[in-house]
Amino acid sequence: MLETLKPQAEDKIIRLMAQFREDPRDGKIDLGVGVYKDATGLTPVMRAVRAAGAELQASETTKTYTALAGDSQFHAVMRDLILGDAVPASRVAAAATPGGTGALRIACDLIRKARPGARVLMSDPTWPNHPAIAQDLGLVPATYRYFDEASGTVDFAGMKADLSAISADDIVLLHGCCHNPTGANLTPAEWDELVALLKAKGATVLVDIAYQGFGDGLEEDAYGVRALAKALPELLIAASCSKNFGVYRERVGILLALVPEGTETALVQANLAALNRLNYSFPPDHGARLVQTILTSETLTADWKAELEEVRLSMLGLREQLASELRRLTNSDHFDFVARHRGMFSRLGLSPEQVERLRVEFGVYMVGDSRINIAGLNTESVPKLAAAIAAVL
Numbered sequence: 215m216l217e218t219l220k221p222q223a224e225d226k227i228i229r230l231m232a233q234f235r236e237d238p239r240d241g242k243i244d245l246g247v248g249v250y251k252d253a254t255g256l257t258p259v260m261r262a263v264r265a266a267g268a269e270l271q272a273s274e275t276t277k278t279y280t281a282l283a284g285d286s287q288f289h290a291v292m293r294d295l296i297l298g299d300a301v302p303a304s305r306v307a308a309a310a311t312p313g314g315t316g317a318l319r320i321a322c323d324l325i326r327k328a329r330p331g332a333r334v335l336m337s338d339p340t341w342p343n344h345p346a347i348a349q350d351l352g353l354v355p356a357t358y359r360y361f362d363e364a365s366g367t368v369d370f371a372g373m374k375a376d377l378s379a380i381s382a383d384d385i386v387l388l389h390g391c392c393h394n395p396t397g398a399n400l401t402p403a404e405w406d407e408l409v410a411l412l413k414a415k416g417a418t419v420l421v422d423i424a425y426q427g428f429g430d431g432l433e434e435d436a437y438g439v440r441a442l443a444k445a446l447p448e449l450l451i452a453a454s455c456s457k458n459f460g461v462y463r464e465r466v467g468i469l470l471a472l473v474p475e476g477t478e479t480a481l482v483q484a485n486l487a488a489l490n491r492l493n494y495s496f497p498p499d500h501g502a503r504l505v506q507t508i509l510t511s512e513t514l515t516a517d518w519k520a521e522l523e524e525v526r527l528s529m530l531g532l533r534e535q536l537a538s539e540l541r542r543l544t545n546s547d548h549f550d551f552v553a554r555h556r557g558m559f560s561r562l563g564l565s566p567e568q569v570e571r572l573r574v575e576f577g578v579y580m581v582g583d584s585r586i587n588i589a590g591l592n593t594e595s596v597p598k599l600a601a602a603i604a605a606v607l
Contacts, residue, residue, distance in 0.1 A: 234579045242577035245586040253592040260460045262518035266507040279496045282487040284310025288502045291509035292468045300440040305473050309486035310497040312465040314424045314454025320469050321450045322351045323489050334385040341394045361396045363563050366551030368398045382416035390423030391435035392557020395585035405438040409445045424454040427522045429556035447474040455505050464501025532591050539600035561585045568606045576602035
């Protein structure tokens with residue numbers, strides 16, 4: 215049987231990580247993998263996470279299973295973090311999942327059960343796992359215009375034109391904030407316009423929000439998803455705690471399902487629990503319990519928010535430094551969009567040949583489409599990167 219399996223495509227980022235590790239050069243720069251790093255190159259354990267871990271270690275009395283959909287208090291604190299008071303809690307079903315990827319998988323599984331073979335429209339470009347998960351579950355990936363390579367901005371006119379042609383049977387996948395891989399985000403006014411369009415079309419929306427707090431702030435980054443929740447009869451939200459809580463290896467995610475008024479929330483909740491059961495039985499709890507501990511403590515929440523703001527501002531500072539250096543070295547404002555982008559990523563608009571030259575000649579590692587992880591930089595490596603980019607233009 216096993217000999218009939220087909221070879222799988224190698225993950226480009228995993229390959230890039232291996233190349234970086236094998237490169238003996240001092241001063242090499244890793245801008246590929248999507249993990250936050252501080253100025254020393256480490257992914258730190260946040261202060262509140264460490265404190266919550268100590269508290270949990272002292273107070274936890276059992277390692278028995280939680281519910282199939284995870285702990286209801288975790289659902290509640292995550293619902294409040296993401297949706298605020300946009301909708302009544304009674305309209306939201308939820309399931310804890312292994313990371314944001316697990317939430318996306320359960321979301322697509324739920325779509326498959328409700329609408330087999332549905333078309334799922336995704337931004338062009340999008341995170342490669344989006345179409346891969348959808349296709350693996352028998353859904354049909356499609357795209358809508360999103361990014362203008364020349365200007366490094368959102369092609370909002372193209373986006374609206376493409377989404378104006380969808381039907382009520384379609385699923386539209388949106389990035390909640392800090393678009394991956396481009397870093398180009400919708401403004402609040404554009405969100406309002408998009409919400410009105412999607413409400414008129416009647417399609418179901420799935421939001422992937424993996425970077426809340428990394429862009430313009432916790433509340434500001436939730437603007438789009440909350441506007442959608444207020445306006446649409448139903449909504450699916452896949453969220454991750456990997457970035458904003460720094461609990462990457464704990465695999466903490468959640469799927470929220472906003473249920474139409476008049477529909478039994480319990481029906482949707484039971485389906486989410488059943489899907490969890492089929493995929494991995496009970497979801498992991500330790501990381502979710504850490505997040506829950508933080509968000510139910512005023513002291514820990516305040517410290518977490520303060521450190522998250524430090525992280526956000528450090529990335530904005532690196533963006534502004536890189537844009538300034540590129541402006542100086544190229545005598546052009548072409549790369550000013552880097553300072554306007556938000557989150558961990560920006561797509562620079564370099565060719566694959568230029569990206570390869572950066573790796574071979576300068577030890578700068580980025581994904582082939584020229585997506586860079588801003589958090590892979592520090593104040594000393596920014597000038598080196600800018601000089602290398604200027605050299606290959």
